Amino acid sequence: MNFSQKLRAALSRAQSICVLTGAGVSAESGVPTFRGAEGLWQKFKPEELANFDAFIANPELVWEWYSYRKQVMKNVQPNPAHKALVEIEQLVRDFTLVTQNVDNLHARAGSKNILELHGNIERSYCIECRTFTDDVELSADHKAPRCNTCGGLVRPDVVWFGELLPMDIHQQAVKAAERCDLFLCIGTSAVVYPAAALPLTARERGAYLVEINQENTDLSLRTHETILGKAGEILPQIVHELQSVKERAS
Numbered sequence: 001m002n003f004s005q006k007l008r009a010a011l012s013r014a015q016s017i018c019v020l021t022g023a024g025v026s027a028e029s030g031v032p033t034f035r036g037a038e039g040l041w042q043k044f045k046p047e048e049l050a051n052f053d054a055f056i057a058n059p060e061l062v063w064e065w066y067s068y069r070k071q072v073m074k075n076v077q078p079n080p081a082h083k084a085l086v087e088i089e090q091l092v093r094d095f096t097l098v099t100q101n102v103d104n105l106h107a108r109a110g111s112k113n114i115l116e117l118h119g120n121i122e123r124s125y126c127i128e129c130r131t132f133t134d135d136v137e138l139s140a141d142h143k144a145p146r147c148n149t150c151g152g153l154v155r156p157d158v159v160w161f162g163e164l165l166p167m168d169i170h171q172q173a174v175k176a177a178e179r180c181d182l183f184l185c186i187g188t189s190a191v192v193y194p195a196a197a198l199p200l201t202a203r204e205r206g207a208y209l210v211e212i213n214q215e216n217t218d219l220s221l222r223t224h225e226t227i228l229g230k231a232g233e234i235l236p237q238i239v240h241e242l243q244s245v246k247e248r249a250s
């Protein structure tokens, strides 16, 4: 793939890279996206499954859905897009991977500096005493899991619609976007805020803003460039480009 002169220049001078990923990065692993033609929100109602009131009203239904999604995510593997981001992290001094994904695939691929803006489906916590637990499921008699400490209702550690992001993680993401010189926005429709504000913050602070997506999004008009294609095909080529510019520089 022939990257633009500007992107190659940005890669050669990159000291600090910040990346925002969305469901599109895990699509090639077999994890459904949310808003695509086959997206989850075509089949399921977020208002019934991904908000706190719905959880209190019917915790079993919500847990059934999260159990299904956990199974899907457990049975897939990181793809070349996840693996390429691990390599980019090793090639630059300052690298931050901000993800909206709760599938844990970046960590399973080996990424280190990950900020999980929307939580992680493999963690859960008690809504009463906030004790965290790993890997709880619906009980055999189809009851929502309860806290071993206080008996309270346990929920998945994911951010639902109408809920605030974990403040410290969001603040770290904003700082990473503010200080980076290259921002890659990969596989997200860029419609969910405040995550979708991060690429704009980076651009405002002088970073070179690149989007990688199979199709144009709401963000495409605000980037320096949008590369259309699959993340699993484009990111390994960016690694290759970064390796060769680093070799030339050394």
Ligand code: APR
Pocket: 021, 022, 023, 024, 025, 027, 028, 033, 034, 035, 036, 039, 100, 101, 118, 186, 187, 188, 189, 190, 191, 192, 212, 213, 214, 215, 217, 229, 230, 231, 232
């Ligand atoms: N490579 C690159 N981009 C892809 C690929 C691929 N292989 N497959 C799909 N995409 C793109 C789609 O074109 C779309 O723009 O990924 C994007 C996925 O968008 P969404 O389904 O809206 O997912 P995302 O942006 O991560 O959603 C944000 O919304 O539902 C909530 O909390 C949930 O974290 C999620 C947030």
